Amino acid sequence: MEIPRHWRLKKQRYGLVGEVCPHCNHKIFPPRDVCPNCGDEAKEQFAFSGKGEVYSYTTVYEAPAGFDANAPYTVAIVKLEEGPMLTAQLTDMGEQPIQIGMSVEMVTRKMRNDGDERGVIVYGYKFRPVAQNAIAG
Amino acid sequence: MTLPQTSPTLLKPVKPVGIVGYGAYVPRYRIAAKEIARVWTGKTSGLPIKEKAVPGLDEDVITMSIEAARNAMLRAQIDPAEIRAVWVGSESHPYAVKPTSTIVAEAIGAVPSTQGADLEFACKAGTEAMVAAMGIVGSGMGRYALAIGMDTAQGKPGDALEYTAAAGGGAYILGAADESLAVINSAYSYVTDTPDFWRREYQKYPEHGMRFTGEPAYFKHITEAATHLMQASGTTAKDYKWAIFHQPNVKFPQKVASQLGFSTEQIAPGLLVNTIGNTYAGAAVIGLTATLDIAQPGDRILCVSFGSGAGSDAFDILVTDKITARQSLATKTQEYIARRTEIDYATYARYRGKITMK
Structure with a gap:
């Protein structure tokens, strides 16, 4: 049971809310209150656009507990437009091959159940090919 | 009536x-x-x-x-x-x-x-x-x-x-x-207790009341809602550029549109059921989003939903010049x-x- 953690992280998970450093304007995700660039305090909230590109990826066939219902799935390191890199699942790929450098956008999706089907549903960010590319593809 | x-x-x-x-x-x-x-x-x-x-x-x-x-x-x-x-x-x-x-x-x-x-x-x-x-x-x-x-x-x-x-x-x-x-000039809701479709607590799948599905439910409620809204608004089908009716299949909205005096062209942009299915609580509202996507300033739109149990909400909508940029x-x-x-x-x-x- 990790309900307090899910609750605490909801803003960053639902809406990619991180921080911006008031001293050097560095964008921070996930929020950590100290700027990794200049070392000063950085607590100002910043909502990321959700646009980014695939920096690297791997496909998971043997999923950890709680994620097995979705296997196989692809996890990517996504470089956000504003700079930070984060790890997230890719979704709605259709028949499109995944390529390093492909443009992706954030969507809020069901990650897993907390425990079993009696627990809270955990929602969070995943990335999918940007809509225009998907249509063209 | x-x-x-x-x-x-x-x-x-x-x-x-x-x-x-x-x-x-x-x-x-x-x-x-x-x-x-x-x-x-x-x-x-x-x-x-x-x-x-x-x-x-x-x-x-x-x-x-x-x-x-x-x-x-x-x-x-x-x-x-x-x-x-x-x-x-x-x-x-x-x-x-x-x-x-x-x-x-x-x-x-x-x-x-x-x-x-x-x-x-x-x-x-x-x-x-x-x-x-x-x-x-x-x-x-x-x-x-x-x-x-x-x-x-x-x-x-x-x-x-x-x-x-x-x-x-x-x-x-x-x-x-x-x-x-788009301005919503007015709405009208028509509701009765009709046993056409239901799902009981803890049941995974719904049941339907056979003969109640068509005439006494879908057609009755949509027709009453649309007719009354138009009568009270002083309009007829010809005053609307577009119309959307709840779409459980292709046949029902086509038939009710025709009965109410609407042409195939008027319902075309909002009739999505053939390619996405019946999206239930989303069906009339997504028909309206698809219609707004192509609407021009000055277009008048009639949108009528239907929900089993049963009832219909009808809306008289007038598109403004702000739509083009959005x-x-x-x-x-x-x-x-x-x-x-x-x-x-x-x-x-x-x-x-x-x-x-x-």
């Missing part, structure tokens, strides 16, 4: 109200009706639609509502902190107890100064939310209200409803008429429909949780 003719029955807000932003969502996956027929009946013709939209493994009414609401926000260009109500109408809320609306409100930044509630009225829960939102804005209680109709509809394997029970819907941000891309600010309904990946029955059964694992 047994409607009271003397008392005013139109739902007309004190302050004029309209649609400030709208957004659609259709999941990526499609299953063809003939693929469902291959498994159950072997029929290759006489199917109610071509194909229907299926949600992915990581989608539900909450995630789909969030995306539609984000599209509505993109078109409205407003501060989410000014939204005073987030209402989601659906018959597929992921939780029995815990609101869909609070999660949607949190995701778009509309918390904490907002109403939040889940509405249920079979397929008209979405338009029910819209009428309620008209009340919040039209009374001056709040500047904006968000109304969503969204479903991941349930169909028993092999049942007639499995061919059409689909996923999708739309979101509307209502606000003052003078900042709207149509392209978010993904259009037809763009979502064009983004499709066809799946077979086995994948569909997995995605919809029809395979019992324990």
Whole structure:
């Protein structure tokens, strides 16, 4: 049971809310209150656009507990437009091959159940090919 | 008609109200009706639609509502902190107890100064939310209200409803008429106790009341709602450029449109059921998003939902010149429909949780 953690992280998970450093304007995700660039305090909230590109990826066939219902799935390191890199699942790929450098956008999706089907549903960010590319593809 | 003719029955807000932003969502996956027929009946013709939209493994009414609401926000260009109500109408809320609306409100930044509630009225829960939102804005209680109709509809394997029970819907941000891309002149709701379709508590799949499905339910309620709204508004079918009727299959909306004097052209942009299926609480509202996507300033639109149990909400809508700049600010309904990946029955059964694992 990790309900307090899910609750605490909801803003960053639902809406990619991180921080911006008031001293050097560095964008921070996930929020950590100290700027990794200049070392000063950085607590100002910043909502990321959700646009980014695939920096690297791997496909998971043997999923950890709680994620097995979705296997196989692809996890990517996504470089956000504003700079930070984060790890997230890719979704709605259709028949499109995944390529390093492909443009992706954030969507809020069901990650897993907390425990079993009696627990809270955990929602969070995943990335999918940007809509225009998907249509063209 | 047994409607009271003397008392005013139109739902007309004190302050004029309209649609400030709208957004659609259709999941990526499609299953063809003939693929469902291959498994159950072997029929290759006489199917109610071509194909229907299926949600992915990581989608539900909450995630789909969030995306539609984000599209509505993109078109409205407003501060989410000014939204005073987030209402989601659906018959597929992921939780029995815990609101869909609070999660949607949190995701778009509309918390904490907002109403939040889940509405249920079979397929008209979405338009029910819209009428309620008209009340919040039209009374001056709040500047904006968000109304969503969204479903991941349930169909028993092999049942007639499995061919059409689909996923999708739309979101509307209502606000003052003078900042709207379409003004809602008025609405009218017609409701009776009719046993045409239901799902009992703890049951996975709905039941339908056979002979009640067509004439006494769908046709009666839509016809009464549309007729009364037009009579009270002093309009006829010719005054509307476009019309949307609840779409459980292709035949019903075509027939009711024709009976009410509407042409095939008038209902064409909003008639999506052939390619996405019946999106239940999302069906009339997504027909309206697709129509708004192509509407021009000055177009008048009639939108009539139907929900089993039963009732219809009818809306008389007038598109303003603000629509042109906002149509392209978010993904259009037809763009979502064009983004499709066809799946077979086995994948569909997995995605919809029809395979019992324990």
